Amino acid sequence: MRVTIADVARAAGVSKTTVSRVLNTKSDVDRSTASRVREVIAHLGYVPSSGAVGLARGSSRTVGMLVPSLTWSWMGEVLQGVVDTVEAAEYGLLLFTCNRGAESVRRFTTQVSARAFDGLVVVEPENTLGHLTALHRGGLPIVLIDDRGHHPEFPSVVTTNHEGGASAARHLLADGRTRPLVLSGPAHYGCVRERLDGFRSVLPDALVAQGDFTEHGGERVMAHLLASGARFDSVFAHNDVSATGALRALHAAGRRVPDDVALVGFDDIPMAAHTAPPLTTVRQPTRAMGETAARMLLAHLGGKPAPEEPAVLPTELVVRRSAP
Numbered sequence: 001m002r003v004t005i006a007d008v009a010r011a012a013g014v015s016k017t018t019v020s021r022v023l024n025t026k027s028d029v030d031r032s033t034a035s036r037v038r039e040v041i042a043h044l045g046y047v048p049s050s051g052a053v054g055l056a057r058g059s060s061r062t063v064g065m066l067v068p069s070l071t072w073s074w075m076g077e078v079l080q081g082v083v084d085t086v087e088a089a090e091y092g093l094l095l096f097t098c099n100r101g102a103e104s105v106r107r108f109t110t111q112v113s114a115r116a117f118d119g120l121v122v123v124e125p126e127n128t129l130g131h132l133t134a135l136h137r138g139g140l141p142i143v144l145i146d147d148r149g150h151h152p153e154f155p156s157v158v159t160t161n162h163e164g165g166a167s168a169a170r171h172l173l174a175d176g177r178t179r180p181l182v183l184s185g186p187a188h189y190g191c192v193r194e195r196l197d198g199f200r201s202v203l204p205d206a207l208v209a210q211g212d213f214t215e216h217g218g219e220r221v222m223a224h225l226l227a228s229g230a231r232f233d234s235v236f237a238h239n240d241v242s243a244t245g246a247l248r249a250l251h252a253a254g255r256r257v258p259d260d261v262a263l264v265g266f267d268d269i270p271m272a273a274h275t276a277p278p279l280t281t282v283r284q285p286t287r288a289m290g291e292t293a294a295r296m297l298l299a300h301l302g303g304k305p306a307p308e309e310p311a312v313l314p315t316e317l318v319v320r321r322s323a324p
Contacts, residue, residue: 003046012040023114035092038062038116042094045110062092063297064117066108066132068125069097073241073269074286075123078145081290082121089298098125105131112140119297121290124148141300143293147310148190155300156310157293161191164282164315165198168236168264171280171317173203175324177234177262180206183221183246185213185238195238195266207232211242218245226253233261234323240265240272240281247275247322262323277321285313 009016014037021029022037029037040046063086067075079095086093094117098104105128111117112135119141122132129150136142136154144156172180180203185192187210200206209225211217218237225232226249235250237243243265247257255261257277265272268283292311300306 003044005046007044008037008040008046011044012037031092038094038114041114041116042107042111045107046114060092060116060118061090062094062117063294064094064096064111064120065122066096066098066120066125066128067123069099072123073239073271074267074284077269077286078123078290081287081292082294083290085291085294086298091298098128119143119301121145121293121297124150141297141306143297143300145289145293146191150190151310155296155306157289157296157313158310159284159289159313160315161194162198162201164266164284164317165195165200165236166202167198167315167317168266168282169199169202169206171319171323172234172236172262172264175234175262178203179232180234180236181225181230181232182206182208183211183218183235183237183242184208185211185242192238199236206236211238213239213242215241215245215248218242219249220245222246222249223252226250226255234263235261236264236266238266240267240269240279243279243281244271244275247279258321258323264323268318272318273320275322280320280323281318283316283318285315288313 005016005019009019014033018029018033019037022034065082083093094111096108122142122144123146124144129152132142133153142154144152144154147156147158182196182199184196196208207230209221211221235246237246243263247263250257250261257263263279265279265281266284268281272279272281292313296307296311
């Protein structure tokens with residue numbers, strides 16, 4: 001049965017007129033009531049008719065954010081950067097994840113239809129770029145964080161993955177490490193190709209083993225390589241999570257880090273400073289990426305033209321004891 005505006009009003013404990021005013025972002029509805037009504041709209045999956053949403057409407061002063069999952073190791077920092085920026089501008093934030101696949105996308109699309117937010121910050125969930133592009137072409141302002149090499153037609157914020165890989169290689173080479181192993185991420189990610197290309201621009205003969213960005217995957221791949229007799233004196237893992245798994249496998253095999261094998265990760269997530277030994281890594285400015293994306297979106301909502309080129313934020317090598 002189709003959800004009606006009366007159902008929304010009943011569940012939210014307000015009148016149908018109030019629901020209509022929230023949908024039309026009228027300023028005479030207090031913020032807490034409007035927030036409650038929008039939550040009910042999302043929960044019930046209500047899609048307003050054209051009569052319920054006026055064509056001449058103002059801003060909701062709300063920004064949406066779409067992410068694959070909150071379990072990603074650096075997602076909290078990105079989210080905090082977005083939250084700090086939109087709240088400072090007195091905007092609200094609606095957060096959507098894709099934990100439930102198609103159902104999550106359907107609920108998100110419902111909110112787009114309800115015009116519950118003015119623009120969208122995205123960390124791209126798998127297989128949604130085509131849908132996001134269609135929404136952008138339909139008039140929804142979007143800024144993408146970490147474009148994975150997809151180079152969308154809407155604004156994006158990226159980091160210097162190529163230079164980050166090169167800096168890891170230069171550091172290892174300066175320490176006399178000449179037989180490196182690269183523990184990569186999934187090959188279809190543009191950031192993985194960029195990090196590998198950057199590393200190979202300095203150490204072109206590196207051994208490469210593909211991982212999956214998980215701690216278990218890093219441990220499994222490393223254990224297999226050690227059992228096979230592969231020879232390497234250093235490891236560049238494409239994220240800190242897989243580096244942590246690789247470190248566990250090295251310890252289990254009796255390899256000393258960094259004496260026998262130097263280890264460098266990527267991201268500089270909080271746990272990188274607390275491994276044993278602490279992890280040398282390439283810092284990705286994740287909070288700044290969230291802040292920059294939110295600022296770009298808010299500027300566009302304020303009437304500034306969207307930038308045609310990505311905003312590029314620099315990586316930084318952070319030296320700790322795993323590769324001094």
